[in-house]
Amino acid sequence: MxxxxxxxxxxxxxxxxxxxxxxxxxxxxxxxxxxxxxxxxxxxxxxxxxxxxxxxxxxxxxxxxxxxxxxxxxxxxxxxxxxxxxxxxxxxxxxxxxxxxxxxxxxxxxxxxxxxxxxxxxxxxxxxxxxxxxDTHGKPSAAWRARNAAKDVGHTAEKLGRKAEKRARKRAKKLAKRANKALPN
Structure with missing residues (x-):
């Protein structure tokens, strides 16, 4: 209509x-x-x-x-x-x-x-x-799409940050174990 x-x-x-x-x-x-x-x-x-x-x-x-x-x-x-x-x-x-x-x-x-x-x-x-x-033809406005895209980027950045932090902790644990093995008792 x-x-x-x-x-x-x-x-x-x-x-x-x-x-x-x-x-x-x-x-x-x-x-x-x-x-x-x-x-x-x-x-x-x-x-x-x-x-x-x-x-x-x-x-x-x-x-x-x-x-x-x-x-x-x-x-x-x-x-x-x-x-x-x-x-x-x-x-x-x-x-x-x-x-x-x-x-x-x-x-x-x-x-x-x-x-x-x-x-x-x-x-x-x-x-x-x-x-x-x-009139946006029932589609979201450009401003809404920009805000939504910014939120999506923020969420993605947050996920990537958590993954990087998790990898860094794992890597730090591995390095700590190696360091402990390398140290004389």
Whole structure:
């Protein structure tokens, strides 16, 4: 049942990102104009910690974001590295939402309400992506497997230590017997 659910839910969740990414590529300049105030503010506040290799041009950033949405959306839809794909989509969704749906800055009640609806729609998508990021297909998480492997290594090391100690005692007894035989009475 859950396998079928994943095969249906992932493509449904990914659809909005793939179509949104295609739309952003087709209309990169318009999207860049909408995102520019947010990007300028972000670079003013955090520009000193952003590596120089990161482009500052809004059109380029919109195109990169669109490519991430399309690539990660297709990966999520097809089930290829779905947790990573969902994480990339989440990382793309947060700044996009803040840049384009900051309803709290608007004065017009109608526009404010429309952007609030879009903001909470994106928040809902973020919830779905968080579930996809955490979905381990019923298998233990990487953290659990790492803890378990560490315990196994610890137990193995303990067993090896006991065996080595036992061998060392046996060897010491043999050497003591030889030494006693070699000593004159």
């Amino acid at each position: 859950t396998v079928i659910l994943r095969r249906v839910a992932r493509p449904l969740l990914a659809t909005i990102f793939v179509t949104g990414g295609i739309n952003a590529l087709r209309q990169a300049e318009g999207h860049a104009k909408a995102a520019e105030p947010f990007l300028n503010g972000a670079f003013e506040k955090f520009g000193d910690v952003v590596p120089e290799q990161v482009p500052r041009d809004p059109v380029t950033l919109v195109r990169i974001d669109a490519a991430v949405k399309i690539g990660a959306g297709l990966a999520l839809a097809s089930g290829k590295a779905p947790r990573l794909a969902a994480g990339l989509l989440l990382g793309s969704l947060v700044p996009t939402t803040l840049a384009t749906h900051s309803f709290w800055t608007l004065q017009d009640p109608g526009e404010r309400q429309q952007q609030q609806v879009q903001f909470f729609k994106n928040a809902s998508l973020a919830g779905g992506l968080l579930l996809a990021v955490a």
